[in-house]
Amino acid sequence: MTVITDALCPFCGCLCDDLTIVVEDNKITDVKQACKLGTAKIMGHHRIKAPMMRKDKNSEFTEVSYEEAINEAAKILSNSKRPLLYGWASSVCEAHKKGILLAEELGAIIDNTATVCHAPSTLAVHEKGLPSATLGQIKNRADVIVFWGSNPVHAHPRHMGRYSVFAKGLFTEKGRKGRKVIVVDVRKTETANMADEFVQVQQGSDYLVVSALRSILSGHADVVPDTVGGVPKEQLIKIVEVLKTAKFVSIFFGMGLTQSKSMYKNIDNAISLTFELNSFTKCVITPMRGHYNVTGFGQVCAWETGYATAVDFARGAPYYNPGETAANDVLLRKETDAAMIIAGDAGAHFPADSVRHLARIPVVQIDPYWNPTTEVSNVVIPVAICGVEVAGTAYRMDGVSLRMRKMVEPAHPPDTEILEKITERVRELRGE
């Protein structure tokens, strides 16, 4: 029996690093400290056993060797005029680097799962920047916490205990008792149930509510109508007072803000509110990133290409124009003629028309798990699970990088190895 302490959880953007893992005969038998979601992932389920291929999307898969699958994947990609390499969020940075190199060599588009998640936040960052802080700064200092369009009770179960609502630090000895918690959402979530102040916004009215808060903050409460986006003016005034008089405000926002009406403009506005609050108090704002290493892809992609996501290498040099070069842009325009989906599930999360196009073109899937993307794939290459069976780097939602541990020996090769082999084979096929 081996006990691994201080292990990292490969589930959500909290990237908890205090897990204890018990391993017996190369099997994980116990996971301590992790939440239900993390435990479920680490304990494992529904793996793809062997590489698989099929002639067309209507026929059944047959098991093949890794060599055959890699060869076919390389053929599909090198024959493509407009390949898309998508996913990356549930893999380590070491794989991202290999993926970006492959995209460069293929002249492909590379994009990650942020495209249906926090990519609007990136657009807002282009406009306004990002005044943020590490999660420990918030744990030690924040006396007002705002969750806007995010529901950590369900999506980031340990966030409130480790970093925000309940966390105790040097200037926050009382934990929950010393904090005010404001939740803004369209429905009364379980997180909202725990709030001191719940602000129920009408669907799609977040932008208006942020604007009203900014107006009140800048001394123009007179222009604010009696209700804004379903929120009474008195409540807005009260919230501004709480924010202004805090010692340290931390705003966390989720997909309720990034993927609702106004999308990136919501974030743009929320960052402006953060900026302006710093004339009164200290205020930081942090996206609640979903997958454990979706942040890492943005980091690697930025230092290698200059852009965080949606990079098009068709010209040999990186080109970036979301709206034109993001995964769903090229799928909806039916521009993509082959796709590799790795460590992300386009089949489950993309708009129906995008998935329909994926069903029409050759698709290579690289993933430990059978998922809806498998159903639209021609070649499926199972890999080891990063952070459980493979060590590597991941970035927490606040941009802190950590090294994931290997807990057990894998039965499948790591995705870095598969990507290297595909790249080598692509070079051979192109006579390079």
Added chain:
Amino acid sequence: MELIIKNGTVYDPVKGINGDKTDISIRDGKIVDKVSGKATVIDAAGRLVMAGGVDAHSHIAGAKVNVGRIMRPEDTRSGIKPRTKITRPFTGYTVPNVYAMGYRYAQMGYTTVFEAAQAIMKARHTHEELEEIPIIDKGALTLFGSNWPTMDFVREKDMDKLAAYVAWGLLASRGFGVKCVNPGGGEMWGFGKNVNGLDDVVPNFDVTPKEIIVSLMKANEMLGLPHSLHLHCNNLGKPGNYKTTIASMELANQVKASKDRQVMHVTHLTFNSWGGTNWGDFESKADEVANYLNNNDNVTGDMGQLIWGSATTMTADGPVQYANAKLLHAKWGNGDVELEDASGVVPIYYVKQISVHAIMWAIGLELALLTKDPYKMLLTTDHPNGGPFVNYPEVIALLMSNKKRQEEIKTLHEAVHARTKIPEIERELDFGEIAIMTRAGTAKVLGLLDTKGHLGVGADADISIYDIKPDQIDPSVEHAKIKSAFSSAAYVIKGGQVVVKDGQITATPPGRTYWVDASVPRQHTNEMMKDIVKKFKNYYSMQLANYMVQDEYVTHAQVVKAGAIPVEVN
């Protein structure tokens, strides 16, 4: 592998070579006294030969550089070059991608560059980027000036623990030296405030910036680190700050150097040599700062020269960046790091007709021209704060040609006449002085003079050859030629390998990463670690076991041993 550079006009100030025709022999990546007849010959044909450039202060890797990239797609778009058989794509101007960082430094003849600031907690990120910067040798300075353990040990006056913490922090971050940014200010910014002078007390920690600076200098010298304390002064970005700068420099007198170098390096002085009381009466006090340096031998500085056009300011000085963002109505990246420091990123555009910018442009040049000894004033742009490093050749040309300066002054806001001394300064630097400001001096200040910054036997074979014939050029008149030649080296040799020819990259070997392993008595580390363990238990948001940068992130390490006191081996 052997190589010989023949017929070069060599400038190697460390060896007293000032434009002599000397051959340079290279074997196995080092400079040797002779090679066999089989050596490959590079005929320099009378052209200028210098050691590879060394940069002691540039923001090339890590969290805040990447924040700059993510914030500024408009910057990434400039300077794009597609991949070739040899090179990955180049992108960006003020915040280039990792590949362009290495390629562009190499193209200018620079072979060693130090990242100026990393928080320990974010050092893994710094190293991930450093690993991918091709060709050049590099390292990173680690922030200590607002760290809670630093302030605790300073308050307790426990120098043994402080030295042990610095040694451990360098190991944890795989850092090369001790950086101190707006000491105490990083902690104050945690609640949106700042310190305003050397004697302000940091609340809750009960220490002053002065105490932090002096204690860190002492710890630095107790450990005998290769580099001295590297200080970004308090009050940066505020008119009148030259007084704080000089008062900070005076603190160096309290500490004796453990090595033949300064005890304090004060960085990017363009931003710290300001007179006046507001933006209206803003003026240069570069003469006062240069005068201090001329009369004292224990402090060095670097320029942080301002370059016209786009820049991205990035610093651990969080409060100054919020002030900048407000002043400029610019986008604002902020990155507080728990228990350690702050940071901020703000784009700026330097304009000739803005009086403050014109004066700042003059300040950098005044500093370089009024400081008599070029070993005391290194050439930097504080990349990308004053402007991107690709503009070093422009700075070299300005320093070598009064004519160029006078032409430039004609295009600037008139304040440059009344509020700086630059119009009257006639000094023109020669190739030897430029070699000091960009090679010998930087290597000496960093404590790397044994292998870097010169062309003597035993030095690393990092050499640049420029398409200039020093005996046939008048830099004062032909400044455009100077700028063009320094922008695009004829040859660059890194570790004995030709990496640039005619300004084009020919090979992309990985560079090495320098970090300092300083030994301290085991019991000091044990005592210090009791405090660190408590910090992790109660305050950090991560586990101590996951904090240190692992070996996987420093695959080409060049470990420099330090530590004044012999200690037992693990």
